[in-house]
Amino acid sequence: MTKNIINARVTFKKSPIHVLERFSLGDSENAYKSFKDHTGLSECVILQTCNRVEIFGSGNNFDREEIKKTWASLSGLEENSFNDNLEWSQNSDVYEHLLKLTSGLDSMVVGEEQIMTQIKDSIQSAKKLKVSGESLNTLFDKAIRVGTRVRTSTGISKGSISVGSMAVKLAEENVDEMKSKKILLIGTGEAATLVAKSLKKRGYPFFISSRTVERSTSFSKTVGGEPVDFNSILTGFENYDIVFVATTAPYFLVTFERIQKALETKHSGMMILDLSNPRTVDEKVAELRGIKLMNIDQIAEMVDKNMRSRIGQKNSAEEIIKEELPVLEATMKRLEAEPIVKDVFKSTDAIRVKELEKAFSMLGELNDSQKKIIEELTKSVAENIMSTPMNNLRKETEHGNSDVINAASKLFNFKKEEN
Missing domain, CATH: 3.30.460.30 (Glutamyl-tRNA reductase, N-terminal domain)
Incomplete structure (x- = not known):
């Protein structure tokens, strides 16, 4: 089987x-x-x-x-x-x-x-x-x-670059001394994961928030970040310098009014990067003094340029896999024959050794050199007789011919061990 x-x-x-x-x-x-x-x-x-x-x-x-x-x-x-x-x-x-x-x-x-x-x-x-x-x-x-x-x-x-790593790179290019800034990530989906990984890789501490504390906590344990309550961030944007928004909410989470209110008590600017699709940051916030806003379309365009320059690499990789897959398939199929091959060679050698001992006892006195010549001769004969059918068995197995495996099992009385 x-x-x-x-x-x-x-x-x-x-x-x-x-x-x-x-x-x-x-x-x-x-x-x-x-x-x-x-x-x-x-x-x-x-x-x-x-x-x-x-x-x-x-x-x-x-x-x-x-x-x-x-x-x-x-x-x-x-x-x-x-x-x-x-x-x-x-x-x-x-x-x-x-x-x-x-x-x-x-x-x-x-x-x-x-x-x-x-x-x-x-x-x-x-x-x-x-x-x-x-x-x-x-x-x-x-x-x-x-x-x-x-x-x-x-x-x-x-x-290699992603929407997440490009967003972090853009933040680095626009914000001085980023390690000293308070960074907030809203969302726990794929885009948020890429942002979190990129922040973590670069050694930037950040806060993570999602609709439920459970999601934020689970995300933080897996990818990083310090969980914060979702409602507290909606009324407390003044506590952050860089905000990555990567959610699937069907409405604006980051509104003009919320950011305007935050700026009343915040004495420095803020960078907001909206990776959501559809967008969840009101574009009007870009009109506020001290606010730098980048949206998903702008970020994705930069990633696309990078990916277009790498399309040849991806195609080359797929071609190599296409070339190697049949070789791997043949190798894996061939493994089906190996237990039979090993068993046959083992049984054949056991018979050879037994008959060799009989022959030595019948021949009488032989020196070590003579015994070695005879033993090597029997090994060579046994291997030459069995090699051709065993190699043919392997080849047929590579081609998926299970009938040959079944026939060989019967011919050599091979019983496969069950799991």
Whole structure:
């Protein structure tokens, strides 16, 4: 029976950070034990970052519902929480997904480097705990090699920029001594996450606010920032020098009247960067003295210029993945033949050794040199006889010919170990 590779994931693509954080699996060692004990997976690798929680698994008889049930139990969630958030992939789709991950094509910011380190740490942890095996070890090692090739040959990791990092860069260009300023971030979605990451990377402390304290607190634990009450910021903009607004509110949160009132007690100017779509900062605030306003269209235009200059790198990366994917597929299929090949060579060698001992006893006195010549001869004969059919078995397996695997199992009386 063919061993399948699966991937179950909750990522930023379908779930905002405050939702994604709820799917965290907590202690990896305990999570690994639960998945191995209850889901039919014989191998497992868990990848957890602030942008994704992913389970890679291998098994003959895995159970999707049990994977979901086990995950829900570990996260303290109801199973229906997965309905709008969980994505599944199997076999070739998993290989392509992992190649894109290692190459930086599936990150919030194309070419982001941190994900490669996180993937390497995940597979090393799984190897150390002995929860991954030949299938996942081979898959991850090959994918890391391809990802390294993509990054080196295309330069896709150099100069990566997002709406969030561009907004922070603009703030740096317009505000002196930014580390001494009070920075506020409103929102906990994708754009807010990119701003928070960029602020944190540059060492700028900031406050974070959202509609509920729970969201702000969850966001701060995952990405950074000090949570502040939403209502207090709406009436207290005078407490901040730089305000990043990244929400999905259908109305203006930052109004002309609120900023006008803030300036009555504030003795310095304020920079406001609106990353919301639709906009949630009233453009009229730009008319107020001391206010510098940048909106999402202006910021996005600068990011687009950067991305247009990098489109060739992205295309080159995708071409390399397209070229490497069939090679990886063949490698993974070939693994199906290896247990039979190893078993056949082991059985053949056992027979060879047994018959060799009989021959030595029948030949009588032989010196060590003579014994060595005879032993090497028997090894060579056995290997030459078995190499051709075993290599043909491997080739057929690479092409997905499962009938040959089944036939070889019967011919050589091979019984595959179950999970």
